[in-house]
Amino acid sequence: TIPFISRYRKEVTGGLDEVQIGAIKDQLDKLTELSKRKETILATIEEQEKLTPELRKRIEESWDSTEIEDLYLPYKPKRVTKAEIARRKGLEPLAKIVMMQNENNLSARIKSFIKGEVKNAEEALQGARDIIAEWINENESARNTVRNSFAHTAMITSKVIKGKEEEGAKYRDYFDFSEPLNRASSHRLLALRRGEAEGILRVSISPDAESCLDRLNRRFVKGRGEVSEQVATAVDDSFKRLLKPSIETEFSNQSKAKADEEAIRVFAENLRQLLLAPPLGQKRVLGVDPGYRTGCKLVCLDAQGNLLHNEAIFPHPPQNEKGKAAAKVAQLVATYAIDAIAIGNGTASRETEQFITNIRYDRKVQVFVVSENGASIYSASKIAREEFPEYDVTVRGAVSIGRRLMDPLAELVKIDPKSIGVGQYQHDVEQNALKKSLDQTVESCVNLVGVNVNTASKHLLTYISGLGPTLAQNIVNYRAEHGPFTSRKELMKVPRMGEKAFEQSAGFLRIPDGKNPLDNSAVHPESYPIVERMAKDLKCSVADLITDKALKKKLKLTDYLTDKVGMPTLLDIMEELDKPGRDPRQTIQVFAFDPTVKTIEDLKEGQVLPGIVTNITNFGCFVDVGIKENGLVHISELADRFVSDPTQVVSIHQHVKVKVLSVDLSRKRVQLSMKGI
Numbered sequence: 003t004i005p006f007i008s009r010y011r012k013e014v015t016g017g018l019d020e021v022q023i024g025a026i027k028d029q030l031d032k033l034t035e036l037s038k039r040k041e042t043i044l045a046t047i048e049e050q051e052k053l054t055p056e057l058r059k060r061i062e063e064s065w066d067s068t069e070i071e072d073l074y075l076p077y078k079p080k081r082v083t084k085a086e087i088a089r090r091k092g093l094e095p096l097a098k099i100v101m102m103q104n105e106n107n108l109s110a111r112i113k114s115f116i117k118g119e120v121k122n123a124e125e126a127l128q129g130a131r132d133i134i135a136e137w138i139n140e141n142e143s144a145r146n147t148v149r150n151s152f153a154h155t156a157m158i159t160s161k162v163i164k165g166k167e168e169e170g171a172k173y174r175d176y177f178d179f180s181e182p183l184n185r186a187s188s189h190r191l192l193a194l195r196r197g198e199a200e201g202i203l204r205v206s207i208s209p210d211a212e213s214c215l216d217r218l219n220r221r222f223v224k225g226r227g228e229v230s231e232q233v234a235t236a237v238d239d240s241f242k243r244l245l246k247p248s249i250e251t252e253f254s255n256q257s258k259a260k261a262d263e264e265a266i267r268v269f270a271e272n273l274r275q276l277l278l279a280p281p282l283g284q285k286r287v288l289g290v291d292p293g294y295r296t297g298c299k300l301v302c303l304d305a306q307g308n309l310l311h312n313e314a315i316f317p318h319p320p321q322n323e324k325g326k327a328a329a330k331v332a333q334l335v336a337t338y339a340i341d342a343i344a345i346g347n348g349t350a351s352r353e354t355e356q357f358i359t360n361i362r363y364d365r366k367v368q369v370f371v372v373s374e375n376g377a378s379i380y381s382a383s384k385i386a387r388e389e390f391p392e393y394d395v396t397v398r399g400a401v402s403i404g405r406r407l408m409d410p411l412a413e414l415v416k417i418d419p420k421s422i423g424v425g426q427y428q429h430d431v432e433q434n435a436l437k438k439s440l441d442q443t444v445e446s447c448v449n450l451v452g453v454n455v456n457t458a459s460k461h462l463l464t465y466i467s468g469l470g471p472t473l474a475q476n477i478v479n480y481r482a483e484h485g486p487f488t489s490r491k492e493l494m495k496v497p498r499m500g501e502k503a504f505e506q507s508a509g510f511l512r513i514p515d516g517k518n519p520l521d522n523s524a525v526h527p528e529s530y531p532i533v534e535r536m537a538k539d540l541k542c543s544v545a546d547l548i549t550d551k552a553l554k555k556k557l558k559l560t561d562y563l564t565d566k567v568g569m570p571t572l573l574d575i576m577e578e579l580d581k582p583g584r585d586p587r588q589t590i591q592v593f594a595f596d597p598t599v600k601t602i603e604d605l606k607e608g609q610v611l612p613g614i615v616t617n618i619t620n621f622g623c624f625v626d627v628g629i630k631e632n633g634l635v636h637i638s639e640l641a642d643r644f645v646s647d648p649t650q651v652v653s654i655h656q657h658v659k660v661k662v663l664s665v666d667l668s669r670k671r672v673q674l675s676m677k678g679i
Contacts, residue, residue, distance in 0.1 A: 006505075040062065285305055331358065374406075380417050415462050596612060617632070
């Protein structure tokens, strides 16, 4: 797996990181697919007995899919085309005569072709032109000429479909829109494609047709006679009917793929930041799912996230049972020795936060507002039903909110990444590519942090390098039957845990109170003998080596180099011995919104407010300032310098200060700035 290779095989890869190894794997997948395509193409041409040694050589040596498809085009089985109909009428020899352009008496030559289905000279010429148009369309050089023109001069244009103005109001910016294709940003391309799919916009991509035709004519039309005029007519027809639509589709697909790639990259980066959000850790938490009419659902969780108690309170309108609700919350905090309170950031969140912070408790209690994106998806899911079969969706939702505070990664892996709400146009991009990228991101994050094999859920274990759903379930079953694991070695007793799966997964599975202190570190079991040798050389135990910094300084790492163990592995081991099992995530910070701002009407231009970054796109980021609507900080307002990629300036859940630039009450839009604050 990618996490295993990048972490434990640095000598072999020259220290390539996960991103680089992932890129190699993607490239390998593409080339493997292309290789299969080439086999199919060669077999098809061979069946037609048209595969020359030169053609075979060109196809076998090419790794450019466009070039390969161009070479295949003349041999590709087609539906019945105009050219095919003309061929059946026996007009291919006439097409060859016209194409040569050295016939002086065309009308005399045509006479011999007026027979059978060909009624007159015009019909014969039309058929010949259809065949020539197809030849031009299948000519590699002609296709590259048009391609070149698209690459340099293509404009993407959109027009609103008559009568759809009102229905498609959100696409107003694209009702009469045009810009060079090579300058169109991914979010605009995806918006145009969505508008097209919804039947609001008509989108087209066109090159400079005049210069394109000019170049094609120079290539195919030789001279000025009546025969050359026929070829010129065929060139015009070929361009408008065959070449332009075909290359337009190609560029449309290419631009869509590029836009998808960009959107998926931003989504994956946002997801990574969200999954690696700081955890509160193993503390007792009161989870609150706020609401008005239906009340606020409360759940008390122990330090492991188990549900101890649940009930509802009604501090807001219409019931307004403030006193009763406050007494209940204070009593639960005392009874269950609550350390922190997690409040969902949905409906009634601000009012609930204010209500909760005004209560007097018998201990110090930290209050956090937690993103509840995807919590409703989780609470209605099969996973939630398995975890809490006897509770309804509202209780499950509140549990998810509480657990997200304790360990965002462990809780968010239970939700389809697409539902976490940190993407842009996630339903418009290529779904398989999106799933692959997001799954890879989740796998990367889980393995970076590592998991406690004695407390991790099946869903968390599934993402560990080398495990998958079956082994994850087997680990949970083994744990239930035999009690907690006491060593990594014991994992080998789990059914279906072979040597390969153990090798891939062991370094990422932690055993905090095991017999061997290395079992709670990222040191791989295959490297235990090295650490044991180090301890022996220093005449101390492995535990002493971990706790005593001075001892480690006495080691001369070059003494431990072998043909298999290089300096990268030894440096990783030393780093891990310094902080065994330490969580790489940052520590959590308490955040407070401006108490005077509750709704969009409370915002004033020029106001400076605290906010939390909730989503990042490639045109800026969205910030929650404590009202229902998130405000947009456009990419041009992120910093006092030029910014090409918002992720270089902001990260998901980052606490920021923003200035209100403008408030559009009718469209519920807020423009913010982070410049000069």
